[in-house]
Amino acid sequence: MSTLAQQIVNGLVLGALIGLIALGYTMLYGIVQLINFAHGEVFMVGAFGAHFVSLRLLPADTPWYTALPVMCVTAVAVSVAVAVAVERLAYRPLRGAHKLAPLITALGVSILLQEVVRVFYPGATAPLAFPRAFPDGHLVLGPVTVLWTGVLALAVAPLLAAALHLYVERSRLGRAMRATAQDPETARLMGIDPDRVILATFVLGAALAGVGAVLYGIHYTQIDTAIGFQNGIFAFTAAVLGGIGSIRGAMLGALSIGLVKSLAGQYAWGGAQYDYVWVFALLILVLMFRPQGFLGRPERVRA
Amino acid sequence: MTLVAERLFMSFGGLLALDGVSLTVPDGGVVGLIGTNGAGKSTVLKAVSGLLRPHRGEIRLRGRPIHHLPAHAVLAAGVAHCPEGRRLFAGMTVEENLRLGGHLRRDRHVAKDMARVYDLFPVLGERRTQRAGLFSGGEQQMLAIGRALMARPALLMFDEPTMGLSPIMIRRILDTIALLRNQGTTILMVEQNALAALMLADHGYVIDLGRTTMSGPGTDLLADPRVRAAYLG
Known part of the structure; x- marks a missing residue:
């Protein structure tokens, strides 16, 4: 019983962190129908940015309540800068090209970013210890113990998803984003510049990934150049599972994936070595019976 | 000209x-x-x-x-273009469609212009919080015209x-x-x-x-x- 409860909590923490990446996937797909496979790497470079500022620029005795915000701001800045550069250099020239072109480009950008960090970041050929920028110890809830970093992730991720949802529903830019998602041509007739909306979408997604990267680092205590790819795949799966284009769906999908991964790792045949098999089994199952995902709308073919 | x-x-x-x-x-x-x-x-x-x-x-x-x-x-x-087939944002409310029509406006008269559209087409004012996709073809055309007018x-x-x-x-x-x-x-x-x-x-x-x-x-x-x-x- 206590193992079950513990694994549920572990799964939800992982899910919350994946959710922060999934939001970027789902928003971007909703607006430009682009599956930005480099988005996982945007998350990864954010983690390395935070690692860098903490180890190289902050004094060793910086208290966590100073270090954490500085690391978050740095991670967001690095993630956003990389995302904007990728959009400008790799995706914008392909606008209007066949759908496959940006998809293949995204895969290439993903490999490029991984290799650039691996080759040029000191020590990145092996996993790096991430700075402990949050109080140690854990919260005890009956049979369950949760690291404070996990509590933080569980609090912050849904909050950011809710804030994003509100922003998209209420703000002027959010309205422009929804208009562009629904009917790009008519959105242009409203005076909406599609390039600006797309750029803003990259920026928002990257900022969330940057925050997620710091939360991920302090919780799992180490990072490597593959975290973007691994978690990016789960995040993309979460976005599809939840209904691509849906913000709430992405978070819901991510939490489900965290749960399945954690519970399957504990109980299913093959254990933690094969936990991801069950994640994709869940994806296949959901897609068979509900192809639009949990909260997605059925795809309509445009006349 | x-x-x-x-x-x-x-x-x-x-x-x-x-x-x-x-x-x-x-x-x-x-x-x-x-x-x-x-x-x-x-x-x-x-x-x-x-x-x-x-x-x-x-x-x-x-x-x-x-x-x-x-x-x-x-x-x-x-230039405002009220396109063929109306092309409303069907998932958005009447009010949101009108706001999109005035998307670029930064002046203080947007609310006044919206009231003017509702005067012109009372049915839109009565149903301003409903989704545009629920309206009849004629009502949708009214909304499309109102949306174009919002750009002044x-x-x-x-x-x-x-x-x-x-x-x-x-x-x-x-x-x-x-x-x-x-x-x-x-x-x-x-x-x-x-x-x-x-x-x-x-x-x-x-x-x-x-x-x-x-x-x-x-x-x-x-x-x-x-x-x-x-x-x-």
């Missing part, structure tokens, strides 16, 4: 869609484009609003060239505003356009219903195979035997 288009050429995949169309819209005037399906009427409007770029020719709004501008900048310059355009363009509507709704929409005309709005409209278009328009152009084949005051064109034979049955 509000709008001057000179010798527009455009082709799609080797097919000539515009073959030297020229037209002018005077300040406060209503200009109607008539012609058969595929004559190039909608293409003219799309060229003006920047959705399509003419290969050759020039378009000026109040003397300022706009043919090189992207669509969002053409709206900023003062120097030139308002309508593409087939009565298409697919019931006779009562056609009357209602045409009356609204007449009302806007009487208030001094400058209008360029494409309408398959040639009789309705020419009754409303101060000036009409007949477009055929991407060319302007005839032009003149609406009433003159209505009386012209060639127009009567070809477009009025």
Whole structure:
């Protein structure tokens, strides 16, 4: 019983962190129908940015309540800068090209970013210890113990998803984003510049990934150049599972994936070595019976 | 002149869609484009609003060239395009659609203009929080017109505003356009219903195979035997 409860909590923490990446996937797909496979790497470079500022620029005795915000701001800045550069250099020239072109480009950008960090970041050929920028110890809830970093992730991720949802529903830019998602041509007739909306979408997604990267680092205590790819795949799966284009769906999908991964790792045949098999089994199952995902709308073919 | 288009050429995949169309819209005037399906009427409007770029020719709004501008900048310059098929944001509310119409406006009169749209079409005001997709075709057309008005355009363009509507709704929409005309709005409209278009328009152009084949005051064109034979049955 206590193992079950513990694994549920572990799964939800992982899910919350994946959710922060999934939001970027789902928003971007909703607006430009682009599956930005480099988005996982945007998350990864954010983690390395935070690692860098903490180890190289902050004094060793910086208290966590100073270090954490500085690391978050740095991670967001690095993630956003990389995302904007990728959009400008790799995706914008392909606008209007066949759908496959940006998809293949995204895969290439993903490999490029991984290799650039691996080759040029000191020590990145092996996993790096991430700075402990949050109080140690854990919260005890009956049979369950949760690291404070996990509590933080569980609090912050849904909050950011809710804030994003509100922003998209209420703000002027959010309205422009929804208009562009629904009917790009008519959105242009409203005076909406599609390039600006797309750029803003990259920026928002990257900022969330940057925050997620710091939360991920302090919780799992180490990072490597593959975290973007691994978690990016789960995040993309979460976005599809939840209904691509849906913000709430992405978070819901991510939490489900965290749960399945954690519970399957504990109980299913093959254990933690094969936990991801069950994640994709869940994806296949959901897609068979509900192809639009949990909260997605059925795809309509445009006349 | 509000709008001057000179010798527009455009082709799609080797097919000539515009073959030297020229037209002018005077300040406060209503200009109607008539012609058969595929004559190039909608293409003219799309060229003006920047959705399509003419290969050759020039378009000026109040003397300022706009043919090189992207669509969002053409709206900023003062042209609102109420597109064929209405193209509302079906998942959004009436109010959100109107706000999108006034997306670029930073002045303080947006709320006043929205109230004016609700005065013009009370049904929209009563159902302002409902999704646009739930409305009938005629009501959707009203919303599309209201949305275009929210931009406070120097030139308002309508593409087939009565298409697919019931006779009562056609009357209602045409009356609204007449009302806007009487208030001094400058209008360029494409309408398959040639009789309705020419009754409303101060000036009409007949477009055929991407060319302007005839032009003149609406009433003159209505009386012209060639127009009567070809477009009025």
